[in-house]
Amino acid sequence: MQNKVSIKSIQAFEAAARLGSFALAAEELLVTPSAVSHQIKLLEDQLGVALFHRVHRAVVLTEGGRDYAMEVIAAFARIADATRNVAAAGSSAVLTVHSTPSFASQWLMRRLAQFGETQPDLDIRLHASLAPAELNKGIVDIDIRYNPGPPPAGAVMVPFPDDVIVPMCAPALARGLKPIRQPADLAQHTLIHSEVTIVGWRDWAKRHRKVRLDLERGPRFDRSFMAISAAVDGLGVCLDSLLLAEQELRTGKLIIPFADEFMRVQGHGFVTLRSRMDLPKIRIFREWLFEELAETTKWAEGFIEKAAGTWR
Template sequence: MHNRISLKAVQAFEAAARLSSFALAAEELFVTPSAVSHQIKLLEEQFRVQLFHRVHRAVVLTDAGRRYAEEVSAAFAKIELATRELGRTAKSDILTVHSTPSFATQWLMPRLARFSSQHPDIDVRLNASYPPPADLLNQGVDIDIRYGTRRLQPAGTMVLSFPPETIVPLCAPALATGAHPILSPEDLGQHTLIHSEVCLVSWRDWMRQHRKVRLDISRGLRFDRSFMAISAAVDGLGVCLESLLLVQRELETGRLVAPFGLSGPKVQGYTLNLLKSRAELPKIRSFQEWLFDELEERRGVA
């Protein structure tokens, strides 16, 4: 092309303009001063514009040279910054995971250290919102963890179901053994019900399985996020109906108990969603395998 320029010539010009000296530019670039002068002369002849005034042994930018130097210096600064950033990130992959807030808070975040220890070259960026689901095609998300009824996915999406999760009543130990002990389902009538409005099993569903129990399900605390319902139960505000998958830490530490045991209705709530075209990327494959290994390993608690 007619206006294609030599990067060597631009580099020589930038150094000479910054240092106000062909000799110093030559020293920085490990060439001779005459080589610097030659490269700059090529630029001047190609564009028919004088870039420097030669005053005895000194060089001074012309007005055109000063304007060009400002743009070239800015461009070189961007290249230098991009190179430094590349040096910082070249040794790692960034995996962007989008998740529902409750799964991110209750299950995923406490385990990310284990994933990082097994895969030190993968850095996880975790985003949490609900709804809507993440756009795998346009939002730069590698993996989307969703909850609830499956929707029609765009072509090319792979949907992997989590193992079934169990839903049971849960409360703080002090509530279960307090002034009104919870020994049978009928005892729930003396306690505040906590409604987790996104849970696939509601108190109404639970009552259908316990037909002799009559609870006033029109009353109680209501939350549109499971982690808030769980937190309220931990604080002793009432009895929640939630997934054992999300309360493993609370059960292990004794902050929650399941007064009627760990058996209950099972639901297929969570799915892992990713693009088929990216499924074999090492960072995605590693996270997928780690996630399902963790889920299977801890199903005994749930």
């Protein structure tokens, strides 16, 4: 057997094996049936193996031919898939963003349509999970992390603006039979706990030692978006981020019953490989993201100023 075989011969064999006919293979390849027959005979000579039984005008794969055909047909299918994928990638750039679930669902997804309008040739692929992405594998371009800490080796981290953390609840709860007008009123209400946040009700209680809260009771969630949703449903009072609850506050589904009682923390960070941070698609997304975050921060500061006393 020769070390190399003719690509044209393999192509003719693949078509004939897949279609079960030299004539149909010739029609697909835009050649004559005799040309297909010649290429397959050449391949058989190169391999030293008969691939087809010639029975009158019909052809049937030999046992060796069937085994070879399975591999060759699968290989051609993979080549076709790869060709389609590279063609699709060439028509538009793809940016893969990994994010924590709450930031993705509460803030980022609401804005992706707007980003798509400004960057029609850049497609976003969004993944969401609590576990940090492994940027060195080359699958993810950007990782938006919560409480990010120092960046991993070879990466850089740009911190988000500080999160404003405040008690929030549904308007009906704040104005109900047990109104919430000051911190002491929380003692009469259910506390909703976000278990993965940097600060929680225990931290809030340390700053308000005169307020006695039952920190052992109340529903607990491992995602902020679930705690915020529970507060919207009137289940109790949550302590969470204005960034994540922006939509619920803007629409009046949640209120801040005493806006002068808040904490600031450095919550999220934008992480990417140092070697890739200046790629156009990453730079464009980073600039857009931080412009949007600046707008949200400006809104949050104004909301806090206006909220004091509004619902008392």
